[in-house]
């Protein structure tokens with residue numbers, strides 16, 4: 001974790017060795033502390049240099065450690081020992097010094113930076129503040145204004161800027177470590193006191209209060225409702241007004257508040273979710289690390305509308321030569337001028353020369369015969385796109401990849417008209433394409449893994465956050481948007497105003513409410529789509545009730561707004577009025593208020609007061625509900641992918657984590673209950689029906705037509721770093737195909753390709769601890785909650801925490817729980833899955849008394865124990881069994897499970913009377929899930945899978 005060497009006979013060189021970013025994990029902190037002690041006590045050592053391996057100084061604290069209790073030495077005392085030492089310590093900064101890494105450098109007496117290095121305190125972006133002295137030391141070093149700006153924005157600065165600000169002492173084009181070694185030797189003997197930042201006085205500007213006030217206003221405007229930047233300002237104020245030690249105390253108190261906040265969890269989740277999305281996976285098993293992308297040197301873009309132009313710019317600025325095609329001379333010339341203008345402005349801003357020589361503009365598709373990849377960006381019309389793809393098929397060389405920038409049309413239908421359906425995929429950019437970071441890469445059923453790998457890799461090269469999604473109407477982002485927009489207009493019908501709905505959403509954290517956003521995007525686009533899909537317009541049968549379409553509720557208000565020529569900002573009128581077309585300052589319009597009142601009275605709707613809570617719940621829970629459906633349908637691989645799409649494509653507030661994360665933070669029971677509530681009130685709105693309900697009752701018959709739930713679960717988990725193939729171990733005898741998987745933590749169900757085989761294996765401490773919903777008063781032991789696997793998955797991993805340490809001794813294993821119908825039991829307020837007992841005809845009227853010992857044959861204990869030990873040691877996994885053998889072994893799961901999970905327990909603890917001994921471990925948190933210490937074991941869910 002850190003290497004210690006004596007170099008040049010008298011300099012201790014400490015190299016951090018914790019790939020990929022030399023984060024300050026517990027072992028690294030240990031190693032720094034030990035190395036410093038050694039260096040300071042060795043009389044041969046006259047100076048110390050600290051650097052990072054592989055050209056990266058340090059990426060800061062190990063963010064993964066934030067999820068659990070702090071282990072190992074706290075960072076601050078380790079760093080204080082560096083500053084307090086009587087030998088000069090020089091930080092040799094290559095690559096990056098971020099967060100705790102930057103703070104480490106600030107505790108050193110000198111800092112040398114390689115010219116390409118970046119420095120910064122990005123903690124604010126993770127919902128925390130620089131709490132290893134960053135907020136107290138940086139202002140002392142560079143003054144309040146510059147420190148405030150760096151700390152509240154988290155901006156990374158260049159080595160040159162750091163030199164200018166006085167953060168580093170020297171910038172070198174050479175190896176920073178070599179330079180630092182020379183520098184260190186020269187520093188020997190010079191007084192260290194002035195180099196100790198903690199002893200400096202913060203230069204305090206006379207207008208401190210005004211400065212801090214302005215900063216406060218600025219962050220409140222830029223990131224409304226976000227706590228961390230405000231806490232940063234308070235900490236910096238302390239640096240200006242308090243002695244160092246008091247300031248440090250203040251910093252630590254502020255950190256304590258932030259550290260456990262939901263915002264910090266959300267923002268840290270976003271950090272990892274973004275990186276997880278790059279690790280794409282397809283149902284076929286193809287994924288980021290087993291599929292090779294092609295290199296794309298040349299591309300073509302068809303259509304030079306807003307989207308096409310943005311795509312051309314995105315490609316050209318990363319050095320890909322582009323042929324841009326239009327159908328008419330005038331459009332081509334217009335597009336050419338606009339693209340050149342955009343590239344020139346972009347290059348000026350980035351201080352580089354515009355890559356105009358990479359561009360070619362043409363009216364002929366024939367010019368595309370040699371390009372590596374084509375992105376079609378013509379009008380959103382299937383017939384037109386099909387014609388283009390047929391033509392491309394004829395013109396382009398056989399290996400050219402053909403991509404479409406459709407925002408929701410069937411990619412496979414386009415693939416079907418080509419001679420190379422495997423080389424066709426969707427590349428759904430967001431407008432404006434050269435600005436927006438999101439790219440949905442749409443995998444058609446026939447898209448090859450190489451095609452997807454290439455599109456994903458091209459997206460990354462263009463600086464996009466690319467997410468692989470399935471091919472369904474609207475893909476992921478726009479599919480979810482529809483129910484969200486519907487809810488907003490239904491709320492209008494019921495009594496809300498656009499201003500009220502927008503305000504509620506903006507207070508939640510959206511930069512723009514749904515109506516302001518629609519005005520910006522233009523209302524005519526959606527109107528055209530609705531007309532084309534027969535929801536409105538002359539083709540609609542006049543006998544159709546205006547507020548019903550295809551058997552479900554329909555709100556015609558948006559059509560009525562468009563019929564008045566109100567298309568949003570561009571026409572100066574939409575849901576709001578604007579001073580002139582193109583203006584952005586939205587003002588409430590009494591005409592809209594009139595329209596709503598007339599509408600309501602025409603349809604006999606009594607307007608009611610609608611709370612902000614209802615607005616948020618209906619708009620956002622319906623969004624998450626559709627997300628669950630998308631996971632169930634296998635159209636997104638993981639909830640993180642959905643969240644990333646909403647964060648980067650739809651401006652979902654980052655400190656809320658995304659719609660799926662938000663739902664998990666609210667608590668899925670609550671989301672479920674509210675959706676049920678709203679669905680009961682609005683039964684003609686299917687999107688309000690919780691996905692969990694789709695598999696119960698009257699819908700049950702449909703289940704066989706649906707994708708199997710277990711498959712959906714596995715799909716939703718495949719590719720997660722915590723969802724690991726179990727090394728090709730032999731699997732069930734009857735279904736000897738595929739591989740087994742195991743979920744370490746997020747779910748205690750694993751899955752193998754014989755889709756009914758579950759292999760629970762999880763860390764006891766991580767087993768579901770979601771509070772169990774209160775039982776109905778008239779029936780205290782049973783709630784007939786039939787929930788889907790996808791939901792359960794999310795429900796028990798409410799914040800997608802990282803996996804526990806693999807060496808954790810607390811794995812439990814229900815090796816043979818592979819049943820088709822099992823029960824979730826509540827034990828001590830937590831949940832446990834066991835096989836349904838032999839069928840009893842009647843549900844017990846009182847809570848069943850489970851006698852664990854009687855459920856647990858002794859022989860099975862021993863066998864299970866064996867399995868657990870193997871599990872703990874390594875990836876070896878017990879066999880999965882076929883459903884046919886479930887009856888032999890399933891029931892032992894409960895006993896085997898808890899016995900092995902709490903190895904130190906004697907069987908006495910598993911007392912058949914169900915009462916735990918005082919002080920027993922069964923009473924402690926870590927084992928509560930498995931403890932039968934309360935005699936009442938409640939059945940809280942019936943979960944069925946199809947066999």
Ligand SMILES: CC/C=C\C=C\CC(=O)SCCNC(=O)CCNC(=O)[C@H](O)C(C)(C)COP(=O)(O)OP(=O)(O)OC[C@H]1O[C@@H](n2cnc3c(N)ncnc32)[C@H](O)[C@@H]1OP(=O)(O)O
Pocket residue numbers: 020021023059060061062063064075076096098099100101122123126129130131132272275276
């Ligand atoms: C008392 C409290 C004391 C101290 C508190 C200190 C607070 C902190 O230091 S908070 C952390 C501050 N640091 C950061 O925010 C940096 C975060 N990382 C990045 O910005 C980037 O990763 C990067 C360092 C600029 C490198 O970028 P890039 O080269 O593009 O690689 P990535 O794909 O982003 O990351 C590679 C790999 O590393 C993982 N990772 C990166 N940083 C951290 C980290 N700080 N902790 C843990 N893991 C980190 C990242 O998740 C990637 O992992 P994969 O598994 O490969 O996806």
